Amino acid sequence: WRLLGDPRRFPRRPFAALLRAAFRSLLDHPQAGNPFILDDPDLKDIDPTILKHCHAAAATCILEAGKQKADISAISTCLEDCKLDKERIEQFCTEYQELVTVVSFSIGRSPLHITDVSWRLEYQIKNNQLHKTYQPSYLVTLNVENSDSESHPDVSFSCTMEQLQDLVGKLKDAAKSLERATQM
């Protein structure tokens, strides 16, 4: 942070460019991660090591502020302690306010998350072991997402009409208790 605040090492335009880069690298989807995010022409005069340190510092500050849901005055105080001048503090806060309202910091682990469901209804007539089966059955596929944004194979299963009724009944119970919880 000291380095960022130093007007000799870090003139105005590169500072703004670095801030932009730091915000963008955190908010963009990790998979679309642009490795050349620090390639802003305004930044090319700065020593790469310093650039890396400052970028890390800015990113950490943004993350901590977001984690604690810090308000602007808290951030300002913190940055003042780091000996950043008023103008730079203002720049940071403006960028922060603009961009963070859009973001939900959804990092962290969680079980597989269901995003959608597809189903297929089939009527079995025969198979090679048994003819004249005449059984309807459902094939249900739950599309799931991993918190690591790696793709995960979908969860598929077959069930009879009674079993599907059981499943839907249980899901409805969950929804009802969710409704009751929100009314408390």
Place this chain on the structure above:
Amino acid sequence: KLNIDVDTIQHGVEGLVYLLTESSKLMISEVDFQDSVHVLGFSDELNKSLLQLYLDNRKEIRSILGELAPRLPSYHSLEWRLDVQLASRTLRQQIKPAVTMKLHLNQNEDPTAQVLQTDPATLLHLIQQLEQALGEMKMNHCRRIVRNMK
């Protein structure tokens, strides 16, 4: 004890097994069964006992054969739980409701359980979609097919 050699008995048993499984698989009527057995040239008494054997056992044979068919993991049951996430290592002061579920499935007689999670909006969407699926069986199209396929 029967005083017949092993090979003959083995063939006999295999023959019976084949006769019964094929008949049960195809679910042939009494008349068809009798006609088929008649061709083999056995005595009437034997034919009658074979027919009785077939009728008595075909339901059980069919259910056993049914287990042999290729199958996907099948639904067993579902447990659910309502959670509200208040904080995590990366973000404090949240209020994030979630429904956590444990889906019990059977894969070829092996029970498996999978933990899944979803948010309230997706839960309602799931319910709506699956209710639509259930409704399909009651539609005319499906009813007509089921009627005509028997």
